[in-house]
Amino acid sequence: MEPVDRTAPAGETPEGAPEAVSTLTLRVNGTARTLTVDNRTTLLDALRDHLDLTGSKKGCDHGQCGACTVLLDGRRVNSCLLLAVVCAGASVTTVEGLSDGDRLHPVQEAFVARDALQCGYCTPGQICSAVALLHEAADGQPSYVTPPERSPDGPVSLTPEEIRERMSGNICRCGAYPNIVDAIEEAAR
Amino acid sequence: MKPFAYVRPERTEEAIDRFAAQPGARFLAGGTNLVDLMKLGVAGPPLLIDINGLPLDAVEETAAGGLHIGATARNSDVAAHPLVRVRYPALSQALLAGASPQLRNAATTGGNLLQRTRCPYFQDASKPCNKRAPGSGCPAREGVHRDLAVLGHSAHCVATHPSDMAVALAALDAEVRLRGPAGERTVPVAEFHRLPGDRPDRDTVIEDGELITGVTLPAPPSGARGAYRKARDRASYAFALASVAAVLTVEDGRIGHAALAFGGLAHKPWRAHAAEEVLRGAPATAETYRRAADAELAAAEPLRDNGFKVPLARNLAVSVLHDLASRTDTTG
Structure with a gap:
C-alpha cells in the first residue's frame, strides 16, 4: 500500500484557539x-x-x-x-x-450467486466485512471459536462456525444468515 | 452532539498539557464508546485530544520477561499477537470474546479499560442515574437490572463494568501505567476500577488529567495455563452476563498458582481472592473448584431479577478450572 499523507487537520485559528x-x-x-x-x-x-x-x-x-x-x-x-x-x-x-470496473469482487459475485440477501440494506456492510474477514483468516488471526492451542502461524480455515463468529458484527434483520455463510464459504474457496 | 474542538498532538507531554489547559477535555483513542456516548448526550467534551498520533501502540516483551501493551494498541492486534496467544491465552480469548471484529479493530487497550457501563439508565440521558448525574437516583435498583451487579454494589449504583479484557488482565496481575501532570505511576488492574460506594460517578482511580500510557503484564508463572470463558444472551457479540478468567498451575494433583477473576458481576473486574485461598495447595478436584467458587460468591447480593448470575458464575468457574487443571497437571 502506498504511504498515506497524515497531514494534521486544520484545527487551529490564528489566535491558537481550536475551532469546531x-x-x-x-x-x-x-x-x-x-x-x-x-x-x-x-x-x-x-x-x-x-x-x-x-x-x-x-x-x-x-x-x-x-x-x-x-x-x-x-x-x-x-x-x-x-x-x-x-x-x-x-x-x-x-x-x-470493491469492484474492478464492471467486474464484481469475488465476495460480491458469491453474494449474488448464493442469494445472500433479502432487502439488501445490510448487504454493503456484510460484503465489506466479509472481504476483510477473508484477509484476517488468511493472515492467521484467531477468533473466539479458533482452538486456543492452535499454532499462531498459518491461515485459519473458514468453517461455518468460524464464519458465523467472524460475521457477528453484521446484523441482518431479514435473517439471510444461512446464505450469507454459504456465500462467504464459496468466496473463501 | 455538542460542538467540540479537536487536536491531534504528536507527543505525550503535549497531550497532557492540552488536557490540563481545557477543563472537561477528553482523550480520544478508538472512540467506540466515547463517540457513542457523545451521540447519546451522555458525554459532551468541549475538546477532544486525539491520542492516536502518540507513540503508544507498541506490544513488546519487557526486560523481566513480561509484556508491555501500549495504550493505543488495538484490541484485534493484541488478541492476535503471537506472544499474547502463547503466553497469555486468557487475554487473547477475553479480547476475542468482546464486541465485534469491526469494533476490536478500532478499540484500544486504554479505552477498553475506561469504557463506561452499559447500564440502560446510564446511557439514557432522560433518566436519573447517580453515575451520570450524581444525586439523581438509581432507577436500575428497582427497574431493569437483569444484566447488572450481584457483588459489591451500593444503594447508589448497581452498574457492572462491561470489559472482558480487564477481567483477564486482573487475573494476570497486570498493571496500568498512568502519566499525568504530576508524573508517572502504576496501579494494579485489579485496583484500577472502583466499587461504586457513594461516588458511582468515579469508575476508576484515575485522576483528572492522567493518561493511560499502557498496561504491563508480568511473566506468566512457569507451567501455567489460562483461559477466559463468557456466558451471554446470544452466541456472540453481546456483553457478559457472567465471565471467568483463570490462570492455574497443577503439580502432582495439587493446585499451585491460582488466579481467578469474574466479569459481569460487579462495578469492577472481580478478582476472587477468597476463591484463590481455597484453591492454593488444594487437590485439583471438582469438589475444590465448587468450594472455591462458593467461597467467593457467598458475598453475592443479587437484585430481584439477576439471581441467576450466581449459579451461572459458579458453574463457569468450576468448568474453566476443571478444563485448565486437566490440561496442566505436570504429572498427567
Whole structure:
C-alpha cells in the first residue's frame, strides 16, 4: 500500500484557539478527497453526505449493526463510530470501491450467486466485512471459536462456525444468515 | 452532539498539557464508546485530544520477561499477537470474546479499560442515574437490572463494568501505567476500577488529567495455563452476563498458582481472592473448584431479577478450572 499523507487537520485559528471545524483529506476508493467538516461529522456521514457515496448504510448509528462497515487502511471498522477528522490521511474503501470496473469482487459475485440477501440494506456492510474477514483468516488471526492451542502461524480455515463468529458484527434483520455463510464459504474457496 | 474542538498532538507531554489547559477535555483513542456516548448526550467534551498520533501502540516483551501493551494498541492486534496467544491465552480469548471484529479493530487497550457501563439508565440521558448525574437516583435498583451487579454494589449504583479484557488482565496481575501532570505511576488492574460506594460517578482511580500510557503484564508463572470463558444472551457479540478468567498451575494433583477473576458481576473486574485461598495447595478436584467458587460468591447480593448470575458464575468457574487443571497437571 502506498504511504498515506497524515497531514494534521486544520484545527487551529490564528489566535491558537481550536475551532469546531476541520479540513481533511481522505483517500476514498483510490482517489484523494479533501473536505471541510464540522468535527462532529462521522466518517459515515462524510462518505454519504459530503462525498455522495451512499453505499455504506446507516442502520443503528451506534456500532451495533455493522451496516456502515467500511475498510479503513484495509481494516474493517464501523464508520458510524469514527469521527471523520480522526481518519485524516487514511485510505477508505467502501462497497463502491470493491469492484474492478464492471467486474464484481469475488465476495460480491458469491453474494449474488448464493442469494445472500433479502432487502439488501445490510448487504454493503456484510460484503465489506466479509472481504476483510477473508484477509484476517488468511493472515492467521484467531477468533473466539479458533482452538486456543492452535499454532499462531498459518491461515485459519473458514468453517461455518468460524464464519458465523467472524460475521457477528453484521446484523441482518431479514435473517439471510444461512446464505450469507454459504456465500462467504464459496468466496473463501 | 455538542460542538467540540479537536487536536491531534504528536507527543505525550503535549497531550497532557492540552488536557490540563481545557477543563472537561477528553482523550480520544478508538472512540467506540466515547463517540457513542457523545451521540447519546451522555458525554459532551468541549475538546477532544486525539491520542492516536502518540507513540503508544507498541506490544513488546519487557526486560523481566513480561509484556508491555501500549495504550493505543488495538484490541484485534493484541488478541492476535503471537506472544499474547502463547503466553497469555486468557487475554487473547477475553479480547476475542468482546464486541465485534469491526469494533476490536478500532478499540484500544486504554479505552477498553475506561469504557463506561452499559447500564440502560446510564446511557439514557432522560433518566436519573447517580453515575451520570450524581444525586439523581438509581432507577436500575428497582427497574431493569437483569444484566447488572450481584457483588459489591451500593444503594447508589448497581452498574457492572462491561470489559472482558480487564477481567483477564486482573487475573494476570497486570498493571496500568498512568502519566499525568504530576508524573508517572502504576496501579494494579485489579485496583484500577472502583466499587461504586457513594461516588458511582468515579469508575476508576484515575485522576483528572492522567493518561493511560499502557498496561504491563508480568511473566506468566512457569507451567501455567489460562483461559477466559463468557456466558451471554446470544452466541456472540453481546456483553457478559457472567465471565471467568483463570490462570492455574497443577503439580502432582495439587493446585499451585491460582488466579481467578469474574466479569459481569460487579462495578469492577472481580478478582476472587477468597476463591484463590481455597484453591492454593488444594487437590485439583471438582469438589475444590465448587468450594472455591462458593467461597467467593457467598458475598453475592443479587437484585430481584439477576439471581441467576450466581449459579451461572459458579458453574463457569468450576468448568474453566476443571478444563485448565486437566490440561496442566505436570504429572498427567
